[in-house]
Amino acid sequence: MKWLNSVSRLLSDPFKRTIRSKLIVIMISISVIPIIVVTWLATNNTRRAMEQEVIQSNLSRIDWAGDAVNNNFTQLNNLIYTILISPTLAEYTKEDEASLRSQFTIQSNIINTITSVYYSGNNNLVEIQLYYREKNKLFTINDMRNDIQSPPAEPPTWRELITKQADVIIQDSTGTASNFKFIRSINRFENQEKIGSVSLDVKWKMMDNALDLLNSEQEAGVYIVDSSGKLMHQLKERDLPDLKAINLADHGSGFVRTAEHYIFYNQLEPSGLSLIKVLPVSYIDHSAATTQKYGLIVGVASALVAALLAALLAYTVSRPIIRLARSMSGLNWLKAEDVSHLNRQDEIGMLEMRFHTMSSRIREHIRNEYTINLEKQTAQLKALQAQINPHFLQNTLQLIGSMSFSKTPSDIYSIIQSLSDMFRYCLREPGDLATIRAEMKHLSNYMNIQRQRFTGKLTYEADVAPEWEDCRIPKLSLQPLVENAFMHGFDKKKGSWCLKVKVLPYDSGLLISVEDNGIGISPSRLEDVRSRLAEQLDPLWTSGNSIGLYNVSARIKLYFGEEYGIHIENNPGGGTRVSLYIPRVKEGQ
Structure with a gap:
């Protein structure tokens, strides 16, 4: 199920992110x-229309072919x-006995009549036989024979007529199999x-011209079957399918459809035969496929064109809409941006115009507020830079006074020189940013x-590589961190004090670490300090007249961005x- 959800998200995410995809x-x-x-309906209708056309045309053809076959049987x-209507046969069938000579003459006349009919017919006649039961005479006329016989048994054709009473x-x-017999009984007129009986032996080829009317499709099979479904003749060699679906005793013509075939039929009266086309x-599927193929090509092409246009x-x-959304997402509230002139007069154009007007006004308001706040902060910072912590100054003056009784003039001068350099750094150094070299020198004086x-209690170590001394840092950033160590770390610490300042590279920035071995900070207080450092505070001091820890963090973020600032932790x-994080920005950059 996980892969199914992944696929679902992969397919749906583009539609969630942009209105264009939707x-x-x-x-x-x-x-x-x-x-x-x-297109689908048209292809289906095409097949149905073609099917109806084939069915109707073949129903008409099988009627025409049936009429043509019946005409041949009529001939x-x-x-x-x-x-049958010849006077000679009528005279021969009289019951009275004639002389032998007279009988011979009559029989000769019958042979002449049959011969005349045989040759007056067509080339499809193979043989004519006439059987007269009462005298047991069988007249046979063909290309090879012309005789009269007294058969020892009744001919099969006669027995077939009697058996079927047809x-x-x-x-x-x-x-x-290429011939068939057309047999008709001779009936006494009175009863x-x-x-x-008269039997004609005929070539099936006689029916081929009529059957050709049904040979409109190369795949079709055309057959003549009897009432039991037995195959009598076929136009081309084809397998005759099962005809159980057809009631061959029905009159007239029609068709049935099976799973594999269309079967058209026409019952030929009065012969009892049926004309079948399979x-x-x-x-039809193949014939419709070509039309459907072109229909599908046109449909697919139309769909592609419609999809492209859509x-x-x-x-x-x-x-x-996308342009407006990108403008909103990429809007810089502090930097002025060029606004392209829009020619749209609709609601979207009006929305874009109003948005750019609103963003310009908000940007102007932010710029004014930012400028006022920055000027205020700068004035307050410069005011503080002109001051030295009164307690620190008092302690330093007391230190100088006490040293006058116990130290050499050079030691006293060193303290006075350090204090003087600190005043000079606060009052005379221009700009809001200073080099690490200047900050470390100021910290060294402190x-x-x-x-x-x-004396004898405090140890101080500084480790700064020369290559990082020209990097820029907000002025008076290190002294507040060291002051915090004295105020909160060493104030209640017994024993020796140790303070270390290191400048180390990391990724693309610098890490300035201030470590002490003081009493540390409680977990609750540490959590509170960290949360306040993470907040967007007004970059002003927070503890009297000194520049506090939060002010240093806020000024670093103000100058260099939110990814920089201060992190505080207890040493193991x-x-x-x-830890103070700043970018590698050197003087002059």
């Missing part, structure tokens, strides 16, 4: 989804009627008693006086460490 997706969806739906039936039968020819479903429109609409006050071995 607008582009919405515009593309509005423009593309209808095209996709219309064959007419040939048989020509024989007037017309069409069946396969014996010995060849319709069957007294014989068309694979894949034919994305362009969304980008154009969202561009001023510590020279303190060492003389606490006792005492306190105050």
